[in-house]
Amino acid sequence: MNRFVLDYDLDLNMRPAIGSLSFGEDAAIVAEQGGAELFRLDGSDVAEAAVIAGVGAGLLYARLSDGGERVLCRFTMSALKPAGEFCKIVNYYAQTKTAAIPADRERRVCPKCGRPIVEELTVCIFCYDRKSALKRFFSLMRPFLKRIAAAEGFLAVSSVLYLLVPLFSRFLIDDHLRPGTGTPAQVLVLALGMLAARAVGELIFIVSARMFNHAAIDFSNHMRNAAYDKVQRLSMGSLARHTPGDLIRRVMEDTLTIKNFLADGGRWAVEQIITFVVVMGILFFTDWKMTLIVFAPVPAVMVLLSRFWRFIHIRYERQWRKHSRCQSILHDIIKGIRTVKSFGNEDVEIAKFSKATRELAEVSCSNEKIWALLFPFLTFFTGAGEFLVLYLGSKAIMRGEMSFGVLVQFTMYIGYVYAPLRWLVSFPRWLADAMTSMVKVFEILDEEPGIRAAEEPEIRPLTGEIRFDGVSFGYKSYEPVLKDVSFAVRPGEMVGIVGRSGVGKSTLINLVMRLYDPNAGRITINGADIRDMPPDYLRESIGVVFQDTFLFAGTIYDNILYAKPDAAPDEVFAACKAANAHDFIMQTSDGYNTVIGENGYSISGGERQRLAIARAIIKNPSILILDEATSSLDVETESVIQESLSRIVSGRTTLAIAHRLSTLRQADRLIVLDKSGIAEMGTHVELLRKKGIYYKLVMAQRQSSSGGKRAAAPAP
């Protein structure tokens, strides 16, 4: 028999358990736990089933026909959603007496590893193979590879020229400086040769360094733009995961760190590796036994270094986060400085910030300390070979097995070789730093690979109806805000949305704008799912005034052009007149060129709202969304705006949200939301007749406004 099964994971005493609650075509609710039947309930005895979400766990209970209530099972939050579905099926039976058992739910488990797939992703995070940061780095660098390769080539030539110098020394000493061997002319030629090699080497070096720098700067610009681009495109849900400070740091500073690493570290790495290989070759060729002795300690040092790597890596990650925390605090406080000051909390904020910086200082300090301790130690070990050379070389000369020139050449080259070795010791630190930044940038670039994207974007004129089809949504998947909301707005209709604060009105328009995607159900405009449209196109057709208007630092004119950069001045004036903003703008000495500070601090709340309305209507959108667009305005100004809006609004589909019900006078229909979804829907008159929630709201507002008048009247 077909049964709908809810797996639950806690027993009634909150102990972990493996149990299931099932509902079948025989209309019986059966609980099984540990393989045995726990209880059985006749579906016709159940008046309603519901879920109560606790904190970290929830329960499903039944209201029985005799009025009693009974907990049927308890579960962790992971089972909350299926429990809700279970209730739906039981309740459907309670209402219709038909047991409609849906086909088995699509199990969101990874086909490869069997682990559950995280909500809102389409790929299993275990089996999805993210390319390693380094690989990604090189693929991003590809356009710059030619330039970098050329710079490397120059660098290699310069390094080789540089490396010739000790050879000159050796010839000079062994062939010309011993009594009775060379002539002054020969010595001069050698000396000039040395000079030339160095001079040319330096020259080429300068050229290559410049090339490197340019390539690195261009590359980091490229990376920064890519990161910024991505930040702009991230969904609201992803953006909410990061603080502004965090994002700013990734886009600006991490890309800079990478640039520095490339320009200095990367260049050095190549130079040092070339030097190392060439010198090793020459040394081996000259005296391979001695060479082996010199490098005996090196492998041990390398092993030590790689051990050290993971450790230092985590520490640098922590340093990064502390830094990011400092920035976030700074950002937050500077944005909210007015609030800070009005509460007289400057000292508290100073203390908070200095605590964060102190923590950052501590972490950086301890990282530096570890480094300072380790560095001399490693240098000493790697350098131990140098002393051996001097000792063994001197002995060999005394025994006549080695010429003096060879020893000089040897020690000079060893100096060359140890420079890269020493550098290799500090390289992990640079790399750790750069890798941390790299990963941070790629985290942004890689975000949301699993989010559904339209394959073939649909473009049709968005004049038509907006339809919600069983839409459910919550900012957190376990805390639904909108539940199973369905309605349609006809083309050209104005629909008002009312409901208590926090009920989900703004959330509803966030969904229409596709700032978030619904968890279930779909939203269509003209019959096309908005997820199948290019987001730009969708948003271009919608004019919106958000509840918290945001204006950018700049002139009033620029702020209005933000919606339509190519608007002619008369369009701007018309929009501002319609929004009743023109007059106050003209009162200012600079008119439309008046600069309003960040977030429009320098103008009043109502003025801000009027600019936002102007900005929303200038692009002549076919759909207009007004979320408390006139809430800060006096009734008179509001009615002036409404009059002009009503002229604009005609022919446009409009969704308007307002607490002040008079704002929605012109609405063709009203939707009343409550915590379980749409409570009432209809025209003003219909809803008043119904004497439901809307009626109560209207009555309450009438009463308080007449009460307000009485209080305002002067005492006799």
Add this chain to the structure above:
Amino acid sequence: MSENAEPRGLVNVIDIGWLDAGGAEFYATPGGFIGLRYKGSDYRRVTLRRALPVRSPLEFISVADADNSEIGIIRDVGELSGPQAQVVLGELDKRYFCPYIYEVASVKDKLGYVYMELLVGASPPNGAARAAGEGARAGGRGARKLLGAGNSGATDGGRQSGEVRKQGARVRKPDVAAAKPSAGNSGAEGRKPTAGELGAEGRKPYKVSAAVKDVNKNIRMLDADRLIIFDVDGNRFMVNSIAALDRRSLKALEPYMF
């Protein structure tokens, strides 16, 4: 308004609606809920909510009826009589569920999610002895149980964590005796376990996996030694003492601890 009226303190003007502990009778219903008889009314199903789940888990418990309107606030569970307190504590244990982390088996950081495999249990690992001692010490006015820090708690968590520590409130499970103002017993022997704790005995740690999004917000230090993790489903897990965690687990968690 008379001109010489001094502004009265907020708490004198606003009725907070403390529940009169003497006149309240909590009882367990056969259906598995708890009910309350209070001031002549019989509420057949009430919901208990902690106002300060992190700082004061056994104080300031809001009691609401089935329609979610508040009946009153229990100032301190210790004001209730023994059996009454037991009913209330048992219900709180059920509403606030937050297993303790024994071991972190693996941590994977991918695609903006951190996926953890954890070994968890209902009571803190090897915390029994210490908790019992401290529970007795914290006796007197309300032992504080630090369980199920809510989202609201999280906001007060940071600032008030110092206070939590001062109160020495590392109580594993509150014992009813200690919660009573007149608690006379000390030490572990005389304790009467709560309903929740009865079940806790013999509970074995078990494995769970948790996907965590946005680690900066969802992995959080409650104070210097305790850490809480919220997963994407809304489950929560707590490290009761970071110092007591084994090295491997600590290493796995370290990158996320701040």
